[in-house]
Amino acid sequence: MSSSKLNKSRRSMLILLAVFIIPIVLAKLALNQQWFNYGVTNQGQLIENELTLAQLGLSIDDFDHQWLMLYTLPTRCDEQCENTLVSVNNTYIALGKEMPRVKLVGLTQQDLRAEQAEKIQLNRWHIQTMPALAKVAITQSQVLIVDPLGNVILSHVPPKNAEQLPKFGKAILADFKKLLKYSRIG
Template identity: 30%
Template sequence: MTTNQTRSRRSFLLVLLAFAAPVFVAWLILKQGWFTAGVTSHGQMVTPPLQRAEWRQQEWQNNWALIGICQRQCDDTQGYLQRIKTTLGQYQQRVVVLSVGEHAPAQLGQQLFWRSQLSNLPEQWAAAGTILIMDPLGHVMLTYPPLQGDAQLEQIAEQGKGVKADLYKMLKLSRIG
């Protein structure tokens, strides 16, 4: 073999390696489980979405609902969710903030509350501090577990950013409500 053929083969193998190596590395990463598929939602997706037809009959039926489950601290929950709603900008008119719980106030401003709906929720969502997002058709789409009692300000802010990001994305892509 001449040096010209050797050099030509070496160049061909280097070009082949340059294109094959990334494919092999990607395959290896996927096979070894080093890569987790990207999840774009911050909350827990409810599959299949839970239908809440009895909630849909209220006057806010054409709006998305940001629902806070509360036991004793309903005013705090209401204020927290109201601040999240305010950050939605142009989409905030499409969202209503609700509190559900045994000790929820009967009415506060234009917001609606229910005292008895807590018993209609699945057990894992009935904990105080749980946040639900419901579409205008009455389907609970996402849930956010309650923060622990000793939650730091950063954790609360992080959860709020996640709720806002998910709700904003759904409002932007939705053709209903």
């Protein structure tokens, strides 16, 4: 074999190896050096410790094994709480054709006033007093997404100012639509 053919053959072999090895090396470096953000698709905070409706003192049978949009109201429902209540109600309505798969639940520490009930469509809500176990497990007002099996999956903490409420509602809606799209239960 001539020297030029041998060099050409070696060059071809090196190029072929480089085409296969360089992407693997770059991928490994990107993974180890954390060059990219890992894929987070949820908008809310994922519940890491197992939390179920039973641990909150609630029974899944009361909710017909549906997805739950569970809003835990603060001790005293002020104007911000009322705005959050309306935002959660509007988010539920924005679910559209998926509304029958989801049940709105409000856990209150005191009864809703008449003007608060007027702001939402109370017939769509399942309002109940917060059980003692829930008061221990849930320390702040939040919207919880609960699957039909009674597992609390995501938590969304309401914003402190009214300007952030549309973004808050959109985050809940995005999470719910994604969960309902991929879920075969409920």
